[in-house]
Amino acid sequence: MEARLKEDILSEVRESGGRMLVHREEFSPSSNQSSVVGYWENIFTDDVKIAVELYAALKDEGYNIEYRMILLTREREALASDVDEIQNCQDDSSGCYLYVSHIGFGGVAYAMAIICCRLDAKVNFGTSNA
Secondary structure, eight states, rough: OHHHHHHHHHHHHHHSSSEEEEEEEEEEEEEEEEEEEEEEEEEGGGGGOOHHHHHHHHHHOOOOOOOOOOOOOOOOOOEEEEEEEHHHOOOTTTTTTOOOSSSSSHHHHHHHHHHHHHHHHHHHTTTTTO
């Protein structure tokens, strides 16, 4: 889906002479209303990247980083396989994790809750002498 979006963007940029029509929401405190404003943005085709390309570039620059995409949405509950995949991302070699939601609706909350459950289990049960 990201690759198709990138192709759509590149097509628009080529057809419009290096520009893309983008929109932003502006809120007016005086009227307490929002409006959508469109404007043309100059775009260089080499600057259009999808997430996997960005992380590959960071890795090429020497950053110790690994990119994984686990699709979680609030339109469906997390499956057991989603939970397993998220928990399998965590290992002892990583110092930190970054969870990103591109849509802002629950995916990050799912991932963080799943990892927190695992961390709590390690704290409560992982050091038991029983």
